Structure formats: C-alpha cells, structure tokens
Amino acid sequence: MSNTRVCLVVGAGDATGGAVAKRFAREGLAVCVTRRSLDKLQPLLDHIQHAGGVAYGFASDARQEDEVIALIDHIESNIGQIEVLVFNIGANSPNSILTETARRYTKMWEMACLAGFLNGREVAKRMVSRTDSSEQPSEGVRQKGSIIFTGATASLRGSANFAGFSGGKMALRGLAQSMARELGPMGIHVAHTIIDGAIDTEFIRTLFPERYALKDQGGILNPDHIADAYWMLHQQPRDAWTHELDLRPYMEKF
Secondary structure (H helix, E strand, C coil), X not given: CCCCEEEXXXXXXXXXXXXXXXXXXXXXXXXXXXXXXXXXXXXXXXXXXXXXXXEEEEECCCCCXXXXXXXXXXXXXXXXXXXXXXECCCCCCCECCCCCCHHHHHHHHHHHHHHHHHHHXXXXXXXXCCCCCCCCHHHCCXXXXXXXXXXXXXXXXXCCCEHHHHHHHHHHHHHHHHHHHHHHHHCEEEEEEEECCCECCHHHHHHCHHHHCCHHHCCCECHHHHHHHHHXXXXXXXXXXXXXXXXXXXXXXX
C-alpha cells in the first residue's frame, strides 16, 4: 500500500470544491477530484499540476453505489490512502412546491444526501480499518481521517421554492451528526459546514449582479477562504473538534 496521503473531493466545481482541492494539494496531499464530466475538471487539474501538486480527475456519478465503490477501491489500491473526504455536491434547483415533480425531488435528494451517504460510508470503512503499528493501547485511538460535508442555508431552514434542496440538505446534516457520533470514537473527524451566503462564482456574477456588487465590501464568500476553513477543520486535535461550522459574510442575515 502506498504511503501517499489522499484528499478526495466529490463535486469539485469551479468554486468551493476546486478551491478546497487546491488548498489540500498545496499542503502536500494528492488530490482526487470528481465531477459528472471529466472535461470540466481539466482546468483544475492543470492548475494544481502546474503549481507542483498532484491531482487525479474522475468522471463519476456519486449517486450510483457501484461507481462509488469502484472509485474508492481504485484510489485506495492505486494512489494512496484517503485521509480526507470532502463531499461538496450542491443539488440546488429551486421550484415551486405546486409544480415540483417527484422525479426532480428525488434527484435532488439523491445528489444532496444519498451520494453523501454512499461516499461517506465507503471512505469510513477504509479509515476505520487503518492500524498504526506504533499505537499503544494506553494511548487510545489515534485520528485516522476527516470527512467534511458541505451544507448550506437550506440545511437549517426551508425557504419558499426550495423544498427539494432543503429536504436533501437537512437529511445530509442528520447523516453527518449520526456519523460523527459513531465514528468519532474510532478516530474519524466528521464535520458539517453551513455555507450561508452567496459565493464568488460566475453564476452569482451573471444572475445576481446586485449581490455580486457587494464583493469589494466583503459581502460574498471567497472560495479560497472557505477552503482555508476546511483545512483548519482537518488540522484540529481530537480534544477540540468542531462538528458544525457556519461560514457567512459579515452582512449576511442569520
């Protein structure tokens, strides 16, 4: 087994996921990133590799159990041990409850929660199986890795026209809480972040120009600063773990 330390980012988009991948790569971890389309990952892979980091891209449907198992088996067998999992799939698609369909609702839940369960379960299996030959019984269980789930405002409250998104994100939060209670004593840090506010993306710039105009005032979230917080979570000692971390611009309403 390779001694390579791996950070797996599921849902490595152009904002938060990509920034997290770059941050962990700068710290010396080999970064494995996934999206539905491999072509969309190429700019991120090029950036990391040109900066001297190690990165691998995979096209993967995180909702499909067989694909998730095969991907994680491949990483663990051919690249290295997954030390960090960042689950960052969004699944935000607003629609009125009066016109929402079962198909759309189910898909959002699959993306926001089921995919988190599948990836979290498979990575946790590998993490708990790790042994350290230097570990002494009197020392207790040592930290074996981190699993970080990206949540949103919808993780805490359901706004109008966001029934599907809030349902999936609230379920993901419950999953994270359950996993933290079970896996913490086994040495795995499970954290859930609340990203409460607009993020500096092309989507916000194009569709919400009035919100994007607040960027110079620190009114929208910088993905690089979100990534710094994720690295901080991974570095925390076991006696002071954060389970839930809220990140929002200072002007965002609670």
